[in-house]
Amino acid sequence: MPSPAFKTDGNPANIPSLCMACKDEACDFEPLEAERRPLGPHDILIDVKYCGVCHSDLHVAASHNSKMKKVDYPIVPGHEIAGICVAVGDKVDQSRIKVGMKIGVGVLVDSCLKCSSCKKNREQDCMKRVETYNNKDYGTRRAYSPCGYTLGGYTKKFVVDENFAIIIPESYPLEAAGPVMCAGITMYTPLRTLNMGPGKNVGIIGQGGLGLLGVQLSKALGCNVTAISRSDKKKELAMKFGADQFLISSGDDDKAGGAFDESHNGSLDIILNTIPIHHDYKKYNKLLKKSGGKQVIMGLHKGMVTAFVMQTLTFGRSKLIAGNIGGIKHTQEVIDLCATNNIIPEIKVMPCHKLNEIYELLDGSNDAGVRYVLDMENTLNEETAKKCEEVPKTNLQPADFSKTLSLWGGFKDFVKYVLS
Secondary structure, three states, rough: OOOOOOOOOOOOOOOOEEEEEEEOOOOOOOEEEEEEOOOOOOEEEEEEEEEEHHHHHHHHHHHOOOOOOOOOOOOOOOOOOOOOOOOOEEOOOOOOOOOOOOEOOOEEOOOOOOOOOHHHHHHOOOOOOOEOOOOOOOOOOOOOOOOOOOOOOOOOEEEHHHOEEEOOOOOOOOHHHHHHHHHHOOOOHEEEEHHOOOOOOEEEEEOOOHHHHHHHHHHHOOOOOEEEOOOHHHHHHHHHHHOOOEOOOOOOOOOOOOOHHHHHHEEEEEEOOOOOOOOOHHHHHHHHHOOOEEEEOOOHHHHHHOOOOOOHHHHOOOOEEEEEOOHHHHHHHHHHHHHHHHOOOOOOEEEEHHHHHHHHHHHHOOOOOOOEEHHHHHHHHOOOHHHHHOOOOOOOOOOOOOOEEHHHHHHHHHHHHHHH
C-alpha cells in the first residue's frame, strides 16, 4: 500500500482511507494513504462507492483560482460522493439515517447552524461554511480532518456530520447520485428561489453535463425550456433531454456579440448560463423579460464577480446575478425530484487510474455532455498505484488567469459591463 503523504494529528483512533490525490497543480493523481477523524456522536461513516468529477475539481486542483484561495497540497478533490452508511455515532437520529442506507455528500460538510442563513436553510451563505475539500474546520469539529484541511470524495471512506448527509432514495442509481448533489443543486437553486414552474420560460446556455441536467430539472418543474448554444451541433442532444426550443447564438463563438432572432427578445424569465469560461454574457440579457428577468452566471470566471457585485449593489434587482450551490434542504429536494421523475444525469463511470485522462477531458470542451464518475469501490485498491505509473502525466492547458475567477479581473470586467 502507498505510504502516508498527509500530516496527521497522531490519534490512533483515526480511520485509514486510501485516496486519489495530487501533490501540485500539475494534477498527476496517484493513490495516497490518508486518515479520517474517528466517528463522533453525530457522525456517519460512509463506504464510498462512487464519486463524480466536477469541473470545479479541476479549477481547484490545478490552482486556477489561487489568487482567490490558496490550495493545500496534497489535495483530494471530490464533492459528488455516493456510498453506503456502515456506521453511525451514538447520537445520530436513526429514525432518519441507519446503517445500510444509501448516503451522499455534496459541496458542504459544515456551517455554523445558528446564523440567519443557516436558519433559512441557506447554509451555502453562512460565513462559516466548510466545503468538502480544501477547507478548514471552524472549531465545531464537524469538519475536522487529521491533516488540518478537508479531504474530498476521491476516497474509500468518508466521515460526515449527520446534518450534512443526503439520503439517496433507494430506487435511485448510486453511480448517478453524486452529480445531482453538485450539478443538480447548482441548477435547481436558482429555479427554486426564483419560483420557476408552470408558465415560466427558462433558457439554458451551454449544453454540457451541467446544462443538460438543467434542461431536465426545468421540465420536471413544469417550465418551458429553450436550449441555447453557439451552433446546432448539440440540438439533437438538447431536444432529447427535453428542451422545447433550440436557439443558436450567432457569431463564430460565444465571445462574438452577434444578434439573435429578434422574435426571441424579451421571452425568458430566467437564463442559466453554464459556460465555464469568460465570454460576452451581456448579449444574452436582451432575451430576458423586461420585468424581473434574470441571467444567472454559473461559470467560475471573472463574470461571476461582476454578477455578484451587481446583485449585491442592487439588492438582487439587477438582471445579472451570481449562481451558487444550494443548502442541504434543497439538495435533498433535488435528489428526491430526480428520483421521482427518473432524471438521471448522462454519466460515464471510469476507473480511478484514468483520473488524469478525465482532467484532460474536462480541460477541453466536454463535447460529449457527460459527467465523469469514479468507481471508488472496484478500482481504488492495491493495484491502482502501478496502473497510475503506467498512464501519461496530465497534460493541461496553461491557465489563462485573465479569464479565471480573480478580484482584479472581476473588477475590470464589472467596469466594462457597466460602461458597455
